[in-house]
Amino acid sequence: MGTVLTRGPTYAEMRHPSRLPPEIRRRALAARSNELDPLNLFNITWRNREDRVRHVVLPRALTGVAANIVVLLGRDFPSGSHKVGPAYATLMEGELAGEIRAGENTIIGPSTGNFGIGTAYIAKLMGYRCVVIMPEQMSAERYERIRRYGGELDLTPGSESDVILVLERTEHFKQEPKNKVLAQFELLPNYRFHRFVTGDAAREAAQGVGNGQVAAFVAAPGSAGTLAAADEIKARFRDCAVVAVEPKECSTLYDNGRGTHRIEGIGDKMVTLIHNVITTDYVALVHDDDCVKGLKLLEQGRPILERQLRLAAGALDHLGGWFGISTVCNIIGAIKTAKLLHLAADQNVVTVATDGFDRYPSVLADLERRSGPIGDSTLARWYDEIFRGATADDILEVRSGVQKERLFRQKREVWSRFGYSDAYLERMKSQSFWEEEYDKIERIDRDLALKRDLMG
Numbered sequence: 001m002g003t004v005l006t007r008g009p010t011y012a013e014m015r016h017p018s019r020l021p022p023e024i025r026r027r028a029l030a031a032r033s034n035e036l037d038p039l040n041l042f043n044i045t046w047r048n049r050e051d052r053v054r055h056v057v058l059p060r061a062l063t064g065v066a067a068n069i070v071v072l073l074g075r076d077f078p079s080g081s082h083k084v085g086p087a088y089a090t091l092m093e094g095e096l097a098g099e100i101r102a103g104e105n106t107i108i109g110p111s112t113g114n115f116g117i118g119t120a121y122i123a124k125l126m127g128y129r130c131v132v133i134m135p136e137q138m139s140a141e142r143y144e145r146i147r148r149y150g151g152e153l154d155l156t157p158g159s160e161s162d163v164i165l166v167l168e169r170t171e172h173f174k175q176e177p178k179n180k181v182l183a184q185f186e187l188l189p190n191y192r193f194h195r196f197v198t199g200d201a202a203r204e205a206a207q208g209v210g211n212g213q214v215a216a217f218v219a220a221p222g223s224a225g226t227l228a229a230a231d232e233i234k235a236r237f238r239d240c241a242v243v244a245v246e247p248k249e250c251s252t253l254y255d256n257g258r259g260t261h262r263i264e265g266i267g268d269k270m271v272t273l274i275h276n277v278i279t280t281d282y283v284a285l286v287h288d289d290d291c292v293k294g295l296k297l298l299e300q301g302r303p304i305l306e307r308q309l310r311l312a313a314g315a316l317d318h319l320g321g322w323f324g325i326s327t328v329c330n331i332i333g334a335i336k337t338a339k340l341l342h343l344a345a346d347q348n349v350v351t352v353a354t355d356g357f358d359r360y361p362s363v364l365a366d367l368e369r370r371s372g373p374i375g376d377s378t379l380a381r382w383y384d385e386i387f388r389g390a391t392a393d394d395i396l397e398v399r400s401g402v403q404k405e406r407l408f409r410q411k412r413e414v415w416s417r418f419g420y421s422d423a424y425l426e427r428m429k430s431q432s433f434w435e436e437e438y439d440k441i442e443r444i445d446r447d448l449a450l451k452r453d454l455m456g
C-alpha cells in the first residue's frame, strides 16, 4: 500500500467517505468488525457502505401528520453515536494546531454520556489517556462503554440537567497543563463538524422524499452541536424553520427554566457557547416522561402499535433498535412542528437519532419499576396521548430581536463566568462570526492532508 494514513479523516472525507483513497475506505469498512481498530476513525460518517446517508422516513400512520418525518440514524457511527464526530474533530484540530500530543497529554471529556463515550473511544484509538467528567445518574450502559474503551470516570452529583457542575469540575482539571479538554459546549470543531457533515447529510436524506427540500430541521440541543446543521441547511433552503426542542421540565431556552428531567443528552440548563442562536427559529417543549414511554412503545410495543394502526404485522420492525430517548423527543418535536407549520404531504421535516436503544434497556427497566406492569391497553393509550396527542402548543417563536437578545444575555451569563470576554461574546451576535469559523474547514483539511502525507 502507498501512503499510510496514521491519523483520521478530513472534514471533507467525513462528509463523503468516497473521497478517501479506495484502499483506506476498503480497509476501514473491513475494520468495522473490530471496533478498536484505529482504521475505524475513517468510518466517522453518516454514510453506509454504499455511501448513502443512513436515515428512515417514519410511516405516516405512526406520526399522524401529512409531512414526511425523516430521521438521520446515528447509531452506526463508531462508538454508537454521532457524538464521536465532534470528539474526533476537536482532538484532530488540537493535534494539528500542535496543542495536543499523543503520549504527552491526557484528554478530558466533559459530558453527559455520548460525548464522553466518543471521547474515550477516540482517545483509545489515537493513543491518549482519557478522563470523562459526567453526572453520576446517567444510564448504566454509558459508564460501561466508557470503561470498555479504557476511559476513567470522574463523576459529579446529579443528572442530565446538572451539567454546570461538570463544567465547574472541568475548570479544576484545566489547571493541570498536561490535561487537554475537548470542550464540546465551547469549542468550534463541534459546530464545524455538524454544520459541514450533518448539515450535508440532512439535505441529502431529504432528497428523493416529497419535494426533496427541508421545510424544517428539528433537534434537541445538548451542546447544540447538532443544531449547527441548520446553518448548512438554511444556506440551501433559506425558509427552513429550525426548531430546538427542550424538556418541558427544563425549559432553558424557552423561559430560563432549569428543572431536572429524564432525557439523557439534552436540556443542559444553559445556552451553550457554540449555539448559533441567530439561526434558531422556534423552541418547542416536550414532556420528558413522554419520551421514555414513547421509547418503550417503539422498542417493545411495536406489535400493539401495528394492530392499533391497522398496519401489517412487522411493518414497524425496521424501526427497532435505532432510537434513544432523545430521538423520541426529536420525533415528538417534529410532529409538533409539522402541525404548527401546517406542512403538506410533499414537505419534509428532518430530525436526528443521536444514538440507539443499546444505551437504554436500564431506563425502560426503571420505567417498569416506576409504573408497574405495562399492559397492551396502557401502551395503546400512551400512543394516543404522546404521538397522536402532540399539538402545536408550547412552541415559542424566537426570531424577533427581543428574543435573540434574551438568548444572547443567557449565553453571556454562563460564559462570562468561564472567562469569555464581552468582546468575543459580542462577536458571536453576528452571522459573520459563524461564517468565518465555518470557512476554516478548508485550511484545516489542507493541513491535515499534508500532515498525513508527511507521516506516510
Ligand SMILES: Cc1ncc(COP(=O)(O)O)c(C=O)c1O
Binding pocket: 083, 112, 113, 114, 115, 220, 221, 222, 223, 224, 225, 226, 227, 264, 265, 266, 324, 326, 327, 354, 355
Ligand atoms: C442522546 C443524545 N441526544 C442528543 C444530544 C444532543 O446533541 P448535541 O450535543 O449535538 O446538541 C446528545 C448529546 O450528547 C445525546 O447524547
